[in-house]
Amino acid sequence: MSHSVISVRNLSTRFGVAWIHRQLNLEIAAGDMVALVGGSGSGKTTLLRQMIGLLTPTEGEIRLFDEPLFGGGVARERSLRQRFGVLFQNGALFSAFSVFDNIAFPLRELKCLDETTIRDLVMLKLDMVELLPRHAALMPAELSGGMVKRVALARALALEPELLLLDEPTAGLDPDRSDSFVRLTRMLGEELGLTVVLVTHDLDTLAALATRVAVLAEQHILAFGSVDEIMRIDHPFIRNFFHSERSQRALAHHH
Ligand SMILES: Nc1ncnc2c1ncn2[C@@H]1O[C@H](COP(=O)(O)OP(=O)(O)OP(=O)(O)O)[C@@H](O)[C@H]1O
């Protein structure tokens, strides 16, 4: 049986007077590639931030790799942090750092690798995301949108995580760049045996990557299952998301 990578139990989130999540439950197993979908403002990014300990839920418990997110001291929390990589919604490379220094950042933070090792690792990651050695010297402002995503992916993979979280990784990319990013993510996911949690509005991305879909609506995970299982559910959000003409085209293309 595959073990649990993320376990969210009875999570509730309140900002001011607004409850964003109420009694939300979700279990993600090793090797799953889960697409988290839901309306804008439904709390997807918030949930992702909670999953990695950037934000404490108002109520409830989250376990990563069957361990509580917090407690046990700095060393334990740090070693937990090394087991996941994140690509945030707005790409967020350090704009004052070169591509090289962006990817090197998490490696340098470990404070136990010499610069030669760091260099080798950075070049390896760069190659992994299909960028060239000469791209290492570029600054973020000199990159195309697709390249920014690839560098961010390389940085997220720098510490060889088991879990990768991606928040709208293909938003703002043109269809070709989006397809090529999706292909790269799928290939790396399979090769590295990653568990992936992916927030997306894009049905092409979902259809190409997700083994399971979690629908966040009405403040909780309304449904969790395969694309086919989810599509059979009669709910306004799901109808809109999966059954528009554009959506049908995307799904037909991938099935
Ligand atoms: N730190 C915060 N303080 C107060 N309100 C917040 C905070 N973070 C998020 N919110 C609110 O919580 C709700 C959920 O936000 P969140 O960013 O998680 O949505 P989302 O599902 O990721 O939306 P989108 O699809 O547009 O990215 C929104 O109404 C947002 O304004």
Ligand SMILES: [Mg+2]
């Ligand atoms: Mg969001």
